[in-house]
Amino acid sequence: xxxxxxxxxxxxxxxxxxxxxxxxxxxxxxxxxxxxxxxxxxxxxxxxxxxxxxxxxxxxxxxxxxxxxxxxxxxxxxxxxxxxxxxxxxxxxxxxxxxxxxxxxxxxxxxxxxxxxxxxxxxxxxxxxxxxxxxxxxxxxxxxxxxxxxxxxxxxxxxxxxxxxxxxxxxxxxxxxxxxxxxxxxxxxxxxxxxxxxxxxxxxxxxxxxxxxxxxxxxxxxxxxxxxxxxxxxxxxxxxxxxxxxxxxxxxxxxxxxxxxxxxxxxxxxxxxxxxxxxxxxxxxxxxxxxxxxxxxxxxxxxxxxxxxxxxxxxxxxxxxxxxxxxxxxxxxxxxxxxxxxxxxxxxxxxxxxxxxxxxxxxxxxxxxxxxxxxxxxx
Amino acid sequence: xxxxxxxxxxxxxxxxxxxxxxxxxxxxxxxxxxxxxxxxxxxxxxxxxxxxxxxxxxxxxxxxxxxxxxxxxxxxxxxxxxxxxxxxxxxxxxxxxxxxxxxxxxxxxxxxxxxxxxxxxxxxxxxxxxxxxxxxxxxxxxxxxxxxxxxxxxxxxxxxxxxxxxxxxxxxxxx
Numbered sequence: 040x041x042x043x044x045x046x047x048x049x050x051x052x053x054x055x056x057x058x059x060x061x062x063x064x065x066x067x068x069x070x071x072x073x074x075x076x077x078x079x080x081x082x083x084x085x086x087x088x089x090x091x092x093x094x095x096x097x098x099x100x101x102x103x104x105x106x107x108x109x110x111x112x113x114x115x116x117x118x119x120x121x122x123x124x125x126x127x128x129x130x131x132x133x134x135x136x137x138x139x140x141x142x143x144x145x146x147x148x149x150x151x152x153x154x155x156x157x158x159x160x161x162x163x164x165x166x167x168x169x170x171x172x173x174x175x176x177x178x179x180x181x182x183x184x185x186x187x188x189x190x191x192x193x194x195x196x197x198x199x200x201x202x203x204x205x206x207x208x209x210x211x212x213x214x215x216x217x218x219x220x221x222x223x224x225x226x227x228x229x230x231x232x233x234x235x236x237x238x239x240x241x242x243x244x245x246x247x248x249x250x251x252x253x254x255x256x257x258x259x260x261x262x263x264x265x266x267x268x269x270x271x272x273x274x275x276x277x278x279x280x281x282x283x284x285x286x287x288x289x290x291x292x293x294x295x296x297x298x299x300x301x302x303x304x305x306x307x308x309x310x311x312x313x314x315x316x317x318x319x320x321x322x323x324x325x326x327x328x329x330x331x332x333x334x335x336x337x338x339x340x341x342x343x344x345x346x347x348x349x350x351x352x353x354x355x356x357x358x359x360x361x362x363x364x365x366x367x368x369x370x371x372x373x374x375x376x377x378x379x380x381x382x383x384x385x386x387x388x389x390x391x392x393x394x395x396x397x398x399x400x401x402x403x404x405x406x407x408x409x410x411x412x413x414x415x416x417x418x
Numbered sequence: 419x420x421x422x423x424x425x426x427x428x429x430x431x432x433x434x435x436x437x438x439x440x441x442x443x444x445x446x447x448x449x450x451x452x453x454x455x456x457x458x459x460x461x462x463x464x465x466x467x468x469x470x471x472x473x474x475x476x477x478x479x480x481x482x483x484x485x486x487x488x489x490x491x492x493x494x495x496x497x498x499x500x501x502x503x504x505x506x507x508x509x510x511x512x513x514x515x516x517x518x519x520x521x522x523x524x525x526x527x528x529x530x531x532x533x534x535x536x537x538x539x540x541x542x543x544x545x546x547x548x549x550x551x552x553x554x555x556x557x558x559x560x561x562x563x564x565x566x567x568x569x570x571x572x573x574x575x576x577x578x579x580x581x582x583x584x585x586x587x588x589x590x591x592x593x
Contacts, residue, residue, distance in 0.1 A: 040423045126452055176470075177550055181479035187468070188487025192459060192494050199452065199498040207498070214495050221487075238551055 042164045046151075050173045054142050057365070061317035062310050063104040065372060069313075071100065072373065073380045111306035117192065119202060119299045126200035131300065132308040133193030137186040138311045138318060144182045145321050146172040146241040148331050148360040149338040155353040170241055171331075171360070179240040180232070183322065184225060187277070190311070191217045194286070197308070198296030209295025211280060212387060215285035219394035220276040220283075226402035227266040230409040231326055234262050244330030248337045254344045256334040259327035265405050267327045269398055274319040275375060276394070278312060282382040285390055320371035324364065328371070331364040431471045439462035451497045455490060462486045476554045514583075 067082060073091020074081025082100030089096065096102075121127045148171030154161030176182055191214060235243050248255040260267045276283035287295030297308045324330060335343050336359070340351035351359070384395065441461040447453050463486040470478035558566070 042419055044423060123450070123452060126456065129456070168520070176475045176479075178475040178479040179478065181483060185479045185482035185487060188483060188491060189459075189463075191491050192486070195491075195494050195498050196456070199494075210498060214498070216493070218491060218495075 040136065042373065043169075044169065046153075046164075046169050046223055047173065053149070054173055055139070057144055057147070058139060058314050058317060061066045061320075061372070062314040062369070063108075065274070065313045065376070066104050066107060066309075067317055068373065069376050069379070070103065072376050076374035076377070076380050105390075108306070109129045111303045113293065114302040117301040121200050121299070123200045126196045130193050130197035130200060131297075131304045131311075132197060134190050134192075135311045135381055137189040137193075138315050141186045141318050143173040143182050144176055144179050144240055145318075145325055146170060146244055146330060147321075147364050148172075148357060151357060152353060156357065171357075172241055175241065177239050179238045179243075180228060181238055184221070184228075187221065191221075194296050197300065200294070203299050205292045205294075206296050206298045209286045209292045209298070212292075213296055216279065216283065216286060216390055216394075217277055219391055220273045222392060223273040223398045224270065224277060225404050226272040226399070227263075228326065230263050230406050231259055233406075233409050233413050234259075240325050240330075244325060244332065244339075247329040248332045248335075250335065250344055256325075256329055258329040258334075263327070263405070264407065266402070266409075267323070269402050269405070270327070271319075271323060271375075273394075273398060274323070276390070277316045278319060278373070280312070280316075281379045282384050283390055284384060285387045288384065298317075316372050316375055317368060319375065320368040321364075323371050324367040328367050331360040333359065333363050336363075373379045427471055431468060434464045434467040434471065438468060452494070455494050455497055458493075459486055459490045462490065476551060 052317070070082040073079075082103045083097055085094040085102040085106040086097045087102055088094065118124075119127075150168045151170045151171050152166070153164040154166050159161060173180075194213040194217065195210045198206040198208075198213065200209075231243070232238055235246050237243060237246075243259075247256070247258050251257040251261060255261050279286050287297070292298070294305075297305055300308060333341075335341050338356060340356065341349040343349075427528060441457045441464060443459040445454055448457060463482060466478045466481040466486075468478075469475075469481055473591050
C-alpha cells in the first residue's frame, strides 16, 4: 500500500519535472533553432558570472529561460478593472492545469520492478511490478480529449473577462478554432483505435513493439501515415501556434485573449503553450511512433526481424525506455518548432475553411477506409 | 497511515461528492450567467471524479468529454458572444415562477420515488468483471440507444425553451 503511494509519488514527480523541464528548454530551443534556421547566432546574452572573477558562463544562452522566469515573477502584476474578477483570476489556471493533467495517462516507460533494479529494494517493494504511467486508466485516450476540452473554456474565459475588445476577438477566434480542430483530432485518432482495438495507451504502445511486413516496426505511423500527418497538423492548430496562431496574431490583436494579463499570469499562458508542445510530442510518440520502445524492442529486450534476439537486464531496459521516450518527444517538439519557423500565417477564414472543408473530410475518408480495411482483414 | 491509505478512496469520494454538491447549489443560486456556467463546469468535473473513483473510467471520461468539452464549451461561447451584462436586477423571480415551482415539485417527487424504489441491478455480466470499453459499447448500443436518442430530443427541447425565455425578456425590453 505504502509502496504504491511511493511509486505514484515518484512517477508524479518525474512527470512534473519532465514537463517543466521541457517547457523551459523549449523556450530556449525555439529561439536557438529559429536562429540556426535563419543563419543567426540567437540567444547568447544572458549569462552568470562566477563571483569575484570575470568568467562569464553563457552556455549557448541556456540561461535565457531563467531570465525570462525571473522577469515574469518580478514584473508588476497589473490587474485591470474587469467586469468579472473571478473569471479573470481563474482563467490562466483553467488553461494551465489540464495541460499537465493530460500527461497522467501517457505511459513514459514499460514496466518497473524495483526489486530487479537493486536487490535491497525488494524488502520494501516486494516483487511487485508497476507500469510506468501515473494513472493506468483503461479510458486512456478519451481522458486526453476530455481534459483538452477544458483549455478551450479557459481561453474563452480569459478573453471574455478581460473587458477588452481585442481579448474578446481573440477568445472568439480561439474558441472557434479549437472546437473545429478538436473534432479533426478526434476523428484521426478513431482510425488508430480501430486498428489497435483499444483506447488504452499502454496497450497501444505494446502492440506497436511488434513487426509488420516482416521487417517494419509495427508503429502507428506505418499503419496510418495519413492520420499521423492530419493529427500533427490539427494538434498544432489546437495549440494555436504559427501557422494557426490567429487567436493571438500580434499585428491584428496585440496578444489576443491574454492581452490584459501581465507578469506570471501571462507566463502561465505562455508556459501552457510550451508544455503543450511537449504534450503533443508525447501523444504523437505514443500513438504513432512506438511510444517508449526502440524499434524491435520490448520489455524483454530486442527481437530483430531475422530471428536474432538480445536479452537485456531490467535496469538497462528501464533506462533505455525512459531515454527513448524523452528523445522521441524532443524530436517531435523540434519538428513542430521547425514548422513554426517555416510556414507563414493563414488568414482567419482560411483557418476555419482548412479545418472544415479540407481536414475534416480527409479525416472522415481516412476513417472510412480504415474501417473497411480492418473489417476485411479481420473477417 | 495504512488505515488512511485504505480509506483514501472513500475520503476522496466524499470530497468530490461534496464539491459537486456545492457547485451544483452555486449553479442554482448565482445570478450572473458566466459564473453559473463556471459552477456547472466544476460540478461536471467533480461528478467525473466521482465516477472515476467508482471505477467507471469510461463514464468519467465521457462525462467530462461530452458535458464539459462539448456542451459547456458551447454555453460559454454563447454567453461570451451574447455578453448579457444587464444586471436585470429589478425582478427577483421570472414570470414563470409558478410553472417553475410545479416543475420542481414534480422533479422532487420523481427523485424521491426513484430513491426509495430498489436500485436497478448492475449492468449484466459476471460480477467483478471490470466495466471496460467492450462491455460499455455493447450495453450502450444494445440497451441504451433509445434513451440516448431521447436525451437528444430533451436537449432540443431545452434549446427551444432557452430561446423562448430569451425572446420573452427581449419583448419585455422593447415594449
